[in-house]
Amino acid sequence: MMTKPVVGFIGVGLMGHGMAKNILAAGYPLVVMAHRNRGPVEDLVSLGATEAASVAELAGQCEVIHICVSGSPQVEAVIRSEGGIAAHATEGTIIVDCSTSNPVSTLQLAEELSARGITLVDAPLGRTPKEAEAGTLDAMVGADDETFAKVEPIISTWAGNILRLGPVGAGHKMKLVNNFVSLGYAALYSEALAIARKSGLSIEQFHSVIGTSRMANGFYDTFMKWSVDRDPDAHKFSITNAHKDMRYLSSLALDVGAANPVQATVRNAFATMEAAGEGERYLPMLADFIAAQNGLPEPEGSTLRANNETASAGMPLD
Incomplete structure (x- = not known):
C-alpha cells in the first residue's frame, strides 16, 4: 500500500x-x-x-x-x-x-x-x-x-x-479568459439595465424578458438576484477582485500581442467603481453603480452592502 x-x-x-x-x-x-x-x-x-x-x-x-x-x-x-x-x-x-x-x-x-x-x-x-x-x-x-x-x-x-x-500557465490563461466572459456579461447586463430603466422600463420588465429567453444562463441567474431580489449574498465576488482579474488579462494580452478593445472597456467599468471607493461591494452591485452614473436612483433595499470579511479572494465567476 x-x-x-x-x-x-x-x-x-x-x-x-x-x-x-x-x-x-x-x-x-x-x-x-x-x-x-x-x-x-x-x-x-x-x-x-x-x-x-x-x-x-x-x-x-x-x-x-x-x-x-x-x-x-x-x-x-x-x-x-x-x-x-x-x-x-x-x-x-x-x-x-x-x-x-x-x-x-x-x-x-x-x-x-x-x-x-x-x-x-x-x-x-x-x-x-x-x-x-x-x-x-x-x-x-x-x-x-x-x-x-x-x-x-x-x-x-x-x-x-x-x-x-x-x-504550466495554461490553467491561469483559461481562467482569465473564462472570467472575461463572465465579467463581460456583468458589464453588459448592468449597462442594459440602466438603458432600460432610463427609457421607462422597470427591472422586473427587463428580467421578465431576458430571464425567460435564450440569453438567460446560470451567471445571469445569480447576477440578477441582487437587482431583482436584493439578495446581497447571491454572488460573493468583489469588484476589487474583478478589476484585478481584468488587469491580469490585459497584461496577458499585452504579453502575447493581442488586441483587446472590448476587454479594455470591461476592465474600465470595474476600475471606475473601485476608484469610487466601491471595490468591496459584490459583482452584481455594478448594476447600481452604472445606474447612478446615469442619474438613476438606487432601487429599494440598496443600502445592503457586501461584507468586507467574506469578499472572496479567489472566487470564480461561473
Whole structure:
C-alpha cells in the first residue's frame, strides 16, 4: 500500500477551507497555517490537520503544497520571500497554485522553481464555496504529464471536473479568459439595465424578458438576484477582485500581442467603481453603480452592502 503524500494548504479561506477539508477526508496528511482568520484552521485541526506556524515550517514537511490566495503578488510573496516555499521546500516538491493569478507571473515562477527542483502547477477554480465544500469544483490545470499524474488524485478530492489544458500557465490563461466572459456579461447586463430603466422600463420588465429567453444562463441567474431580489449574498465576488482579474488579462494580452478593445472597456467599468471607493461591494452591485452614473436612483433595499470579511479572494465567476 502506497503512503499518501503530505499535503500543505496555504489560504484556507472561503474557497480553501472546503478544498482542504476534502483533501483531509480523503486520507491525505494535511498541514495548514493561519493568516487573518483562525476559524477555518481550528476547524481543520479539529478534523485531524496539523498547523504550521510559518510558510517555512509548512514547506519543510510537505510534498505537495496548495496555494489559494488573492492573486500573483501574494503567490509571489509566499514563494519568493526569505521565509517562503522556494527557500525551504525540498527538491521534488510540487506547488499547486489555485489562485486566479497572472500567467506572466506564473511562467516566471515556474522557471525559477524548476531551477531548484520544484515544480509549479496552476489549477485555478471554477464555481463557488458551496462546490468547494462538496468537492465538486472545476479545476483548470496546467501541468506536464508526469506531474499531472501525481497531483490528479489530490485535485480529484476537491474537483468534480478536472480539465487539463496543457503545460504550466495554461490553467491561469483559461481562467482569465473564462472570467472575461463572465465579467463581460456583468458589464453588459448592468449597462442594459440602466438603458432600460432610463427609457421607462422597470427591472422586473427587463428580467421578465431576458430571464425567460435564450440569453438567460446560470451567471445571469445569480447576477440578477441582487437587482431583482436584493439578495446581497447571491454572488460573493468583489469588484476589487474583478478589476484585478481584468488587469491580469490585459497584461496577458499585452504579453502575447493581442488586441483587446472590448476587454479594455470591461476592465474600465470595474476600475471606475473601485476608484469610487466601491471595490468591496459584490459583482452584481455594478448594476447600481452604472445606474447612478446615469442619474438613476438606487432601487429599494440598496443600502445592503457586501461584507468586507467574506469578499472572496479567489472566487470564480461561473
